[in-house]
Amino acid sequence: MTSIQNVVLGADCGGTNIKMAILDAKGKLIAKDLQPINYSEPAPAVVKNMADRLLRFLKANGVSRPKGLGIGIAGDVDPDKGAVRFSPNLGWSNVPLKKYLSRHLKFPIIVENDANCAAVGAYWLDAKRDCRNLVCLTLGTGVGGGIIIDGRLYRGATGSAGEIGHMTIDYKGRRCKCGNYGCTESLIGAWGIILSAQEGLARGEAPVLKKILKEPGMKLAPKAIAMAAKRGDRFCKELWNRTGEQLGCVMSNCVNIFNPERIILSGGVSKTGPLLLKPALAALKKRAFKMPVSAVKITISRYDENLGVFGAAYLLLE
Amino acid sequence: MTSIQNVVLGADCGGTNIKMAILDAKGKLIAKDLQPINYSEPAPAVVKNMADRLLRFLKANGVSRPKGLGIGIAGDVDPDKGAVRFSPNLGWSNVPLKKYLSRHLKFPIIVENDANCAAVGAYWLDAKRDCRNLVCLTLGTGVGGGIIIDGRLYRGATGSAGEIGHMTIDYKGRRCKCGNYGCTESLIGAWGIILSAQEGLARGEAPVLKKILKEPGMKLAPKAIAMAAKRGDRFCKELWNRTGEQLGCVMSNCVNIFNPERIILSGGVSKTGPLLLKPALAALKKRAFKMPVSAVKITISRYDENLGVFGAAYLLLE
Numbered sequence: 033m034t035s036i037q038n039v040v041l042g043a044d045c046g047g048t049n050i051k052m053a054i055l056d057a058k059g060k061l062i063a064k065d066l067q068p069i070n071y072s073e074p075a076p077a078v079v080k081n082m083a084d085r086l087l088r089f090l091k092a093n094g095v096s097r098p099k100g101l102g103i104g105i106a107g108d109v110d111p112d113k114g115a116v117r118f119s120p121n122l123g124w125s126n127v128p129l130k131k132y133l134s135r136h137l138k139f140p141i142i143v144e145n146d147a148n149c150a151a152v153g154a155y156w157l158d159a160k161r162d163c164r165n166l167v168c169l170t171l172g173t174g175v176g177g178g179i180i181i182d183g184r185l186y187r188g189a190t191g192s193a194g195e196i197g198h199m200t201i202d203y204k205g206r207r208c209k210c211g212n213y214g215c216t217e218s219l220i221g222a223w224g225i226i227l228s229a230q231e232g233l234a235r236g237e238a239p240v241l242k243k244i245l246k247e248p249g250m251k252l253a254p255k256a257i258a259m260a261a262k263r264g265d266r267f268c269k270e271l272w273n274r275t276g277e278q279l280g281c282v283m284s285n286c287v288n289i290f291n292p293e294r295i296i297l298s299g300g301v302s303k304t305g306p307l308l309l310k311p312a313l314a315a316l317k318k319r320a321f322k323m324p325v326s327a328v329k330i331t332i333s334r335y336d337e338n339l340g341v342f343g344a345a346y347l348l349l350e
Numbered sequence: 351m352t353s354i355q356n357v358v359l360g361a362d363c364g365g366t367n368i369k370m371a372i373l374d375a376k377g378k379l380i381a382k383d384l385q386p387i388n389y390s391e392p393a394p395a396v397v398k399n400m401a402d403r404l405l406r407f408l409k410a411n412g413v414s415r416p417k418g419l420g421i422g423i424a425g426d427v428d429p430d431k432g433a434v435r436f437s438p439n440l441g442w443s444n445v446p447l448k449k450y451l452s453r454h455l456k457f458p459i460i461v462e463n464d465a466n467c468a469a470v471g472a473y474w475l476d477a478k479r480d481c482r483n484l485v486c487l488t489l490g491t492g493v494g495g496g497i498i499i500d501g502r503l504y505r506g507a508t509g510s511a512g513e514i515g516h517m518t519i520d521y522k523g524r525r526c527k528c529g530n531y532g533c534t535e536s537l538i539g540a541w542g543i544i545l546s547a548q549e550g551l552a553r554g555e556a557p558v559l560k561k562i563l564k565e566p567g568m569k570l571a572p573k574a575i576a577m578a579a580k581r582g583d584r585f586c587k588e589l590w591n592r593t594g595e596q597l598g599c600v601m602s603n604c605v606n607i608f609n610p611e612r613i614i615l616s617g618g619v620s621k622t623g624p625l626l627l628k629p630a631l632a633a634l635k636k637r638a639f640k641m642p643v644s645a646v647k648i649t650i651s652r653y654d655e656n657l658g659v660f661g662a663a664y665l666l667l668e
Contacts, residue, residue, distance in 0.1 A: 108641055117641060165506055177607075181499055188483055188609025192642040195606040200637065203519045203599045212602065212637040214519075281521045284530065288513040289495075289607070291506025319518065319530040323426055323435060324510040 035096040036062070041139075042345025043086060043103040044146060047071065047121045050082055051341040052089045054098065059156055059349055063093040064341070075127045083136035100140035102344035104149035105129070111191040114143040142347045144185075146340050148194055151178020152185050152350070153343025154296040157335040163293035167286045169196060170339075171279075171301035174209075175217040179290070184350060197221065201281050219278045222254050222301055225271065229257050232267045240265030258304050272307040279308065280315025283330065287316065291324040298333035354380070359416040359457075360663025361404060362464060363423050365389065365439045368400055369659040370407045372416070377474055377667055381411040382659070393445045401454035418458035420662035422467035423447070429509040432461040460665045462503075464658050466512055469496020470503050470668070471661025472614040475653040481611035485604045487514060488657075489597075489619035492527075493535040497608065502668060515539065519599050537596045540572050540619055543589065547575050550585045558583030572619050579625055590625040597626065598633025601648065605634065609642040616651035 036054075039062060044051040048071070053064040067085045071078055090098065107119025114130025116122070130141045151168035159166055164183055170176035177196030179186040186193055197217040198210050205214025206224070218224045229252060232238040241260035250256050261268035283295055301308070309332075317325060333339060354372075357380060362369040366389070371382040385403045389396055408416065425437025432448025434440070448459045469486035477484055482501055488494035495514030497504040504511055515535040516528050523532025524542070536542045547570060550556040559578035568574050579586035601613055619626070627650075635643060651657060 108639070163507075179607075181504065186499065188642065189481075189611045189645040190609055190641050192639060192645075193607065193609035195639060198606045198639065199603045200599050201518050201521045203596065210639065278521065281518050285517045285603075288516045289497075289511065291508055291511035293507045321426070321510060321513060321516065321528065323508050324506065327507040327510075 036094050039095055039098050040345045040348040041086065041090065041095075041098040041101045042149075042341045042343070043082070043101060044149065044340035044344055045069070045082070045103065045105050045122065047106075050085055051337075052086060053338070053341045053345055054090070054093055054095060055342065055345045055349075057099075057349065059342070059346060061342075063089070064338075065089050071122050075124060076132055078122075079127075079129060079132035080136060083133055086137065098139055100142065100348040101133070101137060102142045102144065102149070102347035103129070103133075104144055104146035104340045104344040106146045109143055109145045109191055111142070111144055111187055114141060116143065140348070142344075144344060144347055145178075145191070145194070147176025147197075148178040148185055148187070149341075149343035149347070150176060150298060150339040151180055151194070151343065152346045153335065153339035153341075154178075154298065154333055155180045155183075155343075156346050157338065157342060158296050158331060158333050159294050165290060165292040166294040166296065167196070167290055167292050168296045168298065168333075168339075169282070169286075169302075171220065171222075171297060171299035173222045175221045176299075185347070196282065196286065199282065199285060201278060201285065216278075216282050220275050220282065220301065225254055225257065225275055225301070226252055228271055228274075229268070232271065238265055238267040241268050254301050254304060258307055261307055269307075272304070273311045276308045276311025277315040279312040281319060283312065283316045284319035287320040287324045287328055292328055295328055295330045296333050297330070298336050298339055302332050353414040354412050357413055357416050358663045358666040359404065359408065359413075359419045360467075360659045360661070361400070361419060361421040362467065362658035362662055363387070363400070363421065363440065365424075368403055369655075370404060371656070371659045371663055372408070372411055372413060373660065373663045373667075375417075375667065377660070377664060379660075381407070382656075383407050389440050393442060394450055396440075397445075397447060397450035398454060401451055404455065416457055418460065418666040419451070419455060420460045420462065420467070420665035421447070421451075422462055422464035422658045422662040424464045427461055427463045427509055429460070429462055429505055432459060434461065458666070460662075462662060462665055463496075463509070463512070465494025465515075466496045466503055466505070467659075467661035467665070468494060468616060468657040469498055469512070469661065470664045471653065471657035471659075472496075472616065472651055473498045473501075473661075474664050475656065475660060476614050476649060476651050477612050483608060483610040484612040484614065485514070485608055485610050486614045486616065486651075486657075487600070487604075487620075488617040489538065489540075489615060490617035491540045493539045494617075503665070514600065514604065517600065517603060519596060519603065534596075534600050538593050538600065538619065543572055543575060543593055543619070544570055546589055546592075547586070550589065556583055556585040559586050572622060576622050576625055587625075590622070591629045594626045594629025595633040597630040599637060601630065601634045602637035605638040605642045605646055610646055613646055613648045614651050615648070616654050616657055620650050
């Protein structure tokens with residue numbers, strides 16, 4: 033088998049697995065894979081395991097030496113040192129990931145925050161790089177943010193930039209997991225939406241949702257709350273109206289601050305449909321300045337599961 | 351008189367005057383002046399008047415041909431076309447300022463939003479350009495914002511970026527002049543602070559302030575409200591505590607989103623002292639992520655009146 037040249041390797045580390053992809057120099061997919069990782073071992077052993085998975089994946093696809101590896105990690109990352117300062121998902125504190133990986137992988141390595149990788153992925157996949165400035169919001173359990181300025185990932189002074197999930201829009205509001213109050217994430221992240229639904233259920237205000245949750249296989253999650261709203265649950269409808277208004281407010285802040293050509297929404301919650309998007313777009317139009325609103329295009333990503341792992345690889349092609 | 355070469359010209363247009371400055375190629379002041387302008391005439395006549403003032407100012411200082419003019423305007427500016435889309439302060443809508451000025455001034459002209467100019471001024475004067483990323487907040491009657499990314503003014507898709515004064519931090523809050531609710535400006539701009547004080551006075555809650563306002567020459571403004579707080583007015587003390595917390599929240603958003611090396615505060619309200627800054631810094635520390643907070647230096651500008659006009663000139667030296 034001839035060795036494939038001139039390719040880049042991307043990886044995205046979730047809490048239980050590692051996603052991997054090989055892309056060519058133009059960013060086109062050659063191969064991808066997903067492998068389980070046991071993150072409970074000590075960090076050097078986990079990293080050795082990661083490296084083994086990556087090397088096997090390369091070998092299986094006839095790649096002996098990629099141009100480099102880009103690896104996305106949920107948490108606070110030091111991109112200069114390639115270290116993970118803190119990752120609650122992986123249970124890591126101050127892990128010199130690049131240093132550990134370099135023991136096994138003899139090619140350049142870039143370590144980056146996963147939401148930043150998703151922004152780079154969205155810039156290549158969803159925006160086709162046809163704009164200069166883009167904001168990407170990942171609406172999952174939490175809310176991740178990534179910012180592309182002038183065609184490049186914006187990292188800030190310590191690689192910590194882009195935390196739009198922890199931008200306050202209700203400063204007297206609910207306490208967020210980060211310690212702040214009224215963060216974007218505490219309101220429109222899935223955990224925030226679920227918490228609001230729990231409060232409604234506890235007050236007996238969401239009878240349709242209560243019924244749905246008794247159906248087999250149903251759990252309290254945005255999907256069930258959307259189903260309840262569609263079946264006429266007034267509380268759930270109102271909850272989506274409010275969540276949409278909050279999302280519109282977040283986008284309005286992004287528009288007034290960044291004046292971007294694109295905002296790309298990804299993640300499970302972004303797939304809720306008109307229940308969320310109609311009030312969101314109405315609030316955006318009502319709240320933001322006219323000129324930058326007229327210049328922004330808002331889209332839902334079609335590449336959710338690939339954004340992080342592709343984006344990590346694209347970092348080597350930037 | 352020998353003609354002075356290699357200098358740039360800056361101008362800052364307020365609602366009643368034009369500030370002008372001549373700087374050398376290193377950004378050092380050669381001369382400055384302030385002249386009244388009657389903005390009630392038709393725009394072409396106003397611009398002719400501006401150009402006359404500028405030419406006379408150049409001549410008086412022995413400059414026949416500067417490298418260019420940078421001009422700051424309060425309002426929505428199209429920096430590509432050099433046009434003023436909308437300026438409530440000057441009463442202008444769609445004025446092709448650069449085109450009109452070019453009839454009289456035969457050198458390059460850059461038109462820019464005044465808060466953006468202030469950010470460029472703060473980057474040169476206060477930060478001495480020793481950082482890459484900076485946020486400048488002008489706390490005056492309104493709140494202006496300007497963003498320096500990687501050493502250059504960030505303008506966004508249509509030149510509308512940086513409107514941190516219209517970032518929502520209280521999405522169910524007070525209606526702002528821009529039509530949005532709970533904007534930074536509606537809370538910590540002087541007009542927002544004064545409105546809160548008026549509400550307190552109307553409820554009879556600010557007796558010390560009420561007394562102070564009867565003193566000769568006193569008017570309801572941040573200075574009087576600060577004086578009342580210092581003389582023991584509980585309502586005014588609480589108002590500054592709240593305003594400080596809101597400012598801290600705004601800075602926390604800037605830190606979590608931009609991870610800048612510097613935040614520079616300018617404008618009259620920024621000179622309030624510990625009444626405002628103590629709760630602001632406490633809220634910032636409580637609310638923002640630790641890593642980016644540890645990387646940011648927050649300072650009060652020492653060059654308030656020069657930021658806009660110097661910054662406008664610096665645009666030609668960028």
